[in-house]
Amino acid sequence: MRILLAPDSFKEAASAEAIAQAMARGIKRGNPQAECWLMPLSDGGEGLTHALVHATGGTLHDVETVDAVGRPIIAQFGFLGNKHTSCTAVVELASASGLEQVSPADRDPMAASTFGTGLLIRAAIDAGADRIVLGLGGSATTDGGTGLAHAFGFRFLDAHDSDIPLGGGALVDLARIDDSRVSDSIKNVPIVLACDVTNPLTGPEGAAHVFAPQKGATATQVELLDQGLANLARAIMQYNGRDIEHTPGAGAAGGTGGGMLGLFNATVKPGIELVLNLAHGREACAWADVVITGEGSIDSQTPYGKVPSGIAKLAQSQGKPTIAIGGTITRDPHTVEALNETGIIATFGIAPGPADLTTLIANTERNVEITCAAIASTLRITAATSPCESA
Template sequence: MAETIVVASDSFKGSVNSLEVGRSICQGIHALYPDDHVVVFPIADGGEGTVDAIMTSREGSRISLNVQGPFGQTVEAHYGLIDNGSTAIIETAEASGLTLVAKEDLDILQSSTYGTGELVKDALNKGVSKIYIGLGGSATNDGGMGLAAALGVRFFDEAGQSLKPISANVSKIASIDTSQKIKAIADVEIVLLVDVDNPLCGERGASFVYGPQKGGNIEQLRDLDRALDRYADLAAEVTGRHEKDSAGAGAAGGLGFGLLTFFNARAEKGIATILELIAIEEVIAKADLVITGEGQMDSQSVNGKAPIGVAQLAQKHGVPTIAIVGGAATDLDALYDAGISGVFDIVNSPMSLKEAMTNAPSLIANTAKNVISFYHRISK
């Protein structure tokens, strides 16, 4: 008997994107059961692939433009327009992402979210009334200074000189002027798609938690944390908004804070909002099986990550969910409680990480064959 299977996996970062994962799983299923109806949904939780995930499932247009990258270089970035052009879908990783620069070239003090601000500005110029901004995967730690500068907020040092909006200059901010802020943004609803609840500062803040992967050493991270704390207090004096301890303020190197403070944004769990935008629940409700996944699954995956969002929707409708992953930890009890029925990693023999990443499509397809064979036999 043919089954209806929904495949909704996150990307295996650095290896295959969400759509490629879905296609590989579909290939594996159809190798054994060609009559099974497989529906593939690319998904993301606000990081890399957010625009693609939404635009694959929604009618709209993709906009491409050259903007400033995280370290001042010119990059080609994309965002989406849906709802007849009234809603923009923007992801920070497109303009300010870690994948835009080689690891050895990372310099956390020179990083800026200015390019993401340029994407927002372009969307405003097109007359949108709502903007979703995914905050994952950034290479930045400027507290949103760059984005704010691109949208008209001005930052000055003690001598009254305008500051270049980079992380190193956050500590030099003596005054902030919002009088030149783009007026159109006041009438636009801004929704932040986040998968973390970190505050801006402190041990769980942007600098200490995410700074190391952006090239920051401990001394730089201490300095940045102090600078962001002072910056947040100054921004609160100017705007009346006290957001440094808000959940998600520390996302994308504090970009969450900048958007909450200067542009009255609100933060939402990225995966829940994205799943709603792509209307996946109505398809899951009619499915027999859901297959999800991500590159690495562990006990932390339960905290707002894409596979758990999918599993919880499936659980709501009594549909079992299986995860196919690049690698899995040993303690997954929290995931089982959250709706994952089983976790299958793709590594089927001793191999290096490089081999696994290079051969991911075939390994994913092979694992999908094992999963679907087992499922059909126990479901008879």
């Protein structure tokens, strides 16, 4: 039996690569004869760089940069392998400007900035990249990507032509954008935004209202951040005539999607579709008899642009079933029906029984291994007892 192992990361517990390896160990325990193809995936958030470097045989590069609150850190970008015609670098915003890089006590939703991600992209371009894939997800910021743009020389000025501070909270004072220090070559580098959300920049479904509370923003701060992003949209319209406020995906990563679309040569693509294309997902599904995928929580969001539904749809198009595992599983009928429609025929929770969250997170890889061993044993028994075709 050929089994494609194509999980996302289990957030705050284990990377997609670690989950895929744990899956493989479990499969071999349950069915030593099974063949496994490991294809760790990402929908554009955490794990994008490692997923694409792994899939294409590329290289990883360490860079000295800063996190969302300005502290020095080491982050990574990757170059794709497989003889791509362009020199494509992969950067994930979460690597430098991610929420997981900042402890809850140190989070500052008003001052948090994407400046460190800008430094990371600059390092990739300086190393020879002529195309960037930027994963939008997992950010600690709501600055509309202005910190990132600042790293390339963009200036964001108030009514007195003074530079405003970094962070989304300062955008309420933004009056105009100056690009006199930005080279045309930087502006013209193609940037593909890998994104799994379609939220606009502002409003009830925008970056501030939907995502900023997860980053520590109070109700009052949410309103100020939303006003700042609306101000950014007006400034971009005045700067170059681009209307990005209501563009789907502009609200991704605290509005970084909108800032990139407004200021750079950027386009948006669904993250999982981009990853599956670059990782040769169609060929992998054609090879497999069954696909096993997973993420930290299989819930009502899973059918819509997440890794499990993305790989399941591709497998379904080739007549291959998909099984999903997760740290938690939602069993409501609507979600189950939506998952089935994507091609996921069964879901399994990995928790062995009642336990506190800290213990469950610490044992994630072990529990993935045990769950996949049981799945492999079941698949082996099912295959052995299936009626043979007549000659």
